[in-house]
Amino acid sequence: MLILISFCLFVAAIAWSLAYAHYDFASTLRTIFVMIGVEFFGVGLVTSTALWAISNRFLTHASHTHATDQRVEWPYAFDVHANSFFPLFLQLYVAQLLLAPVVTRNNWVCLWVGNTLYLNLGYNALPFLIRSELLLFPIVIFFALYVVSLLGFNIAKVVLESLFGV
Numbered sequence: 001m002l003i004l005i006s007f008c009l010f011v012a013a014i015a016w017s018l019a020y021a022h023y024d025f026a027s028t029l030r031t032i033f034v035m036i037g038v039e040f041f042g043v044g045l046v047t048s049t050a051l052w053a054i055s056n057r058f059l060t061h062a063s064h065t066h067a068t069d070q071r072v073e074w075p076y077a078f079d080v081h082a083n084s085f086f087p088l089f090l091q092l093y094v095a096q097l098l099l100a101p102v103v104t105r106n107n108w109v110c111l112w113v114g115n116t117l118y119l120n121l122g123y124n125a126l127p128f129l130i131r132s133e134l135l136l137f138p139i140v141i142f143f144a145l146y147v148v149s150l151l152g153f154n155i156a157k158v159v160l161e162s163l164f165g166v
Contacts, residue, residue, distance in 0.1 A: 001083065002082060005085060005089065006036050008093075009032075009035045009036045009039075009040055009089065009093065010032055010036065012035060012093040012097070013028065013031045013032040013034075013036070014028065014032075015097055016164065020164050020165070034163075040085060044081040044085065048077040048080070051080075052073075052074050092117060092118070096156060096160075099156075103154070103156040103160070104154075104156070104160060108150075111150065111152070111154045112150060113156075114157060115149050115150060115153075115156065118155045118156065118159075119142070119143070119146050
């Protein structure tokens with residue numbers, strides 16, 4: 001899965017570089033590194049480690065009623081990240097590339113389309129975790145920020161300007 005996602009990100013980085021032809025070879029390599037090294041592996045390592053620690057510390061059973069240790073393994077936490085990254089990849093790397101001319105316009109419908117690309121809700125729960133609904137709490141905060149952003153802050157435009165100067 002890691003090789004497949006890395007290859008998809010590699011192709012997406014090339015596509016972004018071709019779409020914005022002012023890029024030279026060094027900038028294309030930088031984009032490839034940022035998308036694969038920082039956005040997929042770097043953020044994934046931090047997120048997986050944080051959720052792994054939180055899950056094992058606060059969300060597992062305290063009693064020893066099971067024959068085996070009921071803890072979340074770190075490779076499993078990273079695998080959850082890798083599996084959940086692909087829908088995000090389709091939204092932010094493919095759909096946003098195709099919709100870049102639309103989401104960078106200055107009207108409310110384009111703002112709504114662009115900001116909705118960044119609204120990614122969902123989380124799988126493990127059966128041996130207790131109080132796993134606590135992992136969903138940040139969704140309330142992200143949804144509130146999404147609604148507030150519809151008042152005029154175009155997330156897609158800001159991200160594209162910071163990454164590619166669109």
